[in-house]
Amino acid sequence: MDPVTARRGLMLILTSPSGAGKSTLTRQLLQEETDIALSVSVTTRPRRKDEIDKVHYHFIDQQRFLRMREAGELLEWAEVHGNFYGTPRQPVEDALSAGKDVLFDIDVAGVRQLAEMVREDMATVFLLPPSVAEQIARLRRRASDEEASILRRLKTARDEIGHWSDFDYILVNDDLGRAFSELRAILHAERLKQRRRPKLEALIAQLADDLDRVLDAGSLSGFGPSPP
Ligand code: ADP
Ligand code: 5GP
Numbered sequence: 001m002d003p004v005t006a007r008r009g010l011m012l013i014l015t016s017p018s019g020a021g022k023s024t025l026t027r028q029l030l031q032e033e034t035d036i037a038l039s040v041s042v043t044t045r046p047r048r049k050d051e052i053d054k055v056h057y058h059f060i061d062q063q064r065f066l067r068m069r070e071a072g073e074l075l076e077w078a079e080v081h082g083n084f085y086g087t088p089r090q091p092v093e094d095a096l097s098a099g100k101d102v103l104f105d106i107d108v109a110g111v112r113q114l115a116e117m118v119r120e121d122m123a124t125v126f127l128l129p130p131s132v133a134e135q136i137a138r139l140r141r142r143a144s145d146e147e148a149s150i151l152r153r154l155k156t157a158r159d160e161i162g163h164w165s166d167f168d169y170i171l172v173n174d175d176l177g178r179a180f181s182e183l184r185a186i187l188h189a190e191r192l193k194q195r196r197r198p199k200l201e202a203l204i205a206q207l208a209d210d211l212d213r214v215l216d217a218g219s220l221s222g223f224g225p226s227p228p
Helices: 022-032 062-070 089-097 108-121 132-142 147-161 176-191 200-217
Strands: 011-015 036-038 074-080 083-088 101-105 122-128 169-172
Touching: 011 022, 011 108, 011 176, 022 036, 022 101, 022 176, 062 074, 062 083, 074 089, 074 108, 083 089, 083 108, 089 101, 108 122, 122 176, 132 147, 169 176
Parallel strands: 011 101, 011 122, 036 101, 122 169
Antiparallel strands: 074 083
């Protein structure tokens, strides 16, 4: 791999109160960016009509979830609205060591668990709706949830919103196009972080050697093309 571009993969974590637009942005990012894959969680929640098993989630029963958890096969897990969710460990570790980026759609509790283990690999983004009225309108528009379920999601949102300052980046999803460009900018900038690019040491050493040679010679002749 080219040492200038070679790097360890990063974990891009997108968290938001329900109805802020996280699924929409996740879908767009996966469509537009080829070098990032979604971490597909396991969940005990029933599948919604528009969801595909193994694409949106691995839908499993509670017994299997508990077995995976006991066996240490989950990087993190949480209980949300009475259902279990968790991140399978192996696919994430394989992707990161192969230099591939992984996108996570997980809740605040999951982010906290990951931060205790792999903070250096993470870039965390908290997405907010522009207002509660708009958030409710979006949840209603999605139409897959009933009023009681929307109220439960808003209660969780109230708890989660207090954790906003734990995140590296905050996006307000007022205009979808702008929020998407901002999310993309975060991904691109995070890829260039110094700590993800240990292979650049060889280039730095070469630049330093060449500069020493030029400076020791005290002349530019023989270095680079001559001026016209
Ligand atoms: P979340 O995954 O955060 O719960 P979704 O991505 O499912 O939210 O979005 C909820 C609804 O709001 C969807 O119908 C989506 O099309 C819509 N939506 C998302 N972002 C915007 C936006 N910036 N403006 C208007 N509607 C939006
Ligand atoms: P939903 O049921 O709407 O798909 O997801 C409910 C919540 O569970 C969302 O906040 C989502 O981010 C979170 N979630 C989904 N998968 C995981 C996971 O693997 N771990 C954790 N901690 N949260 C998850």
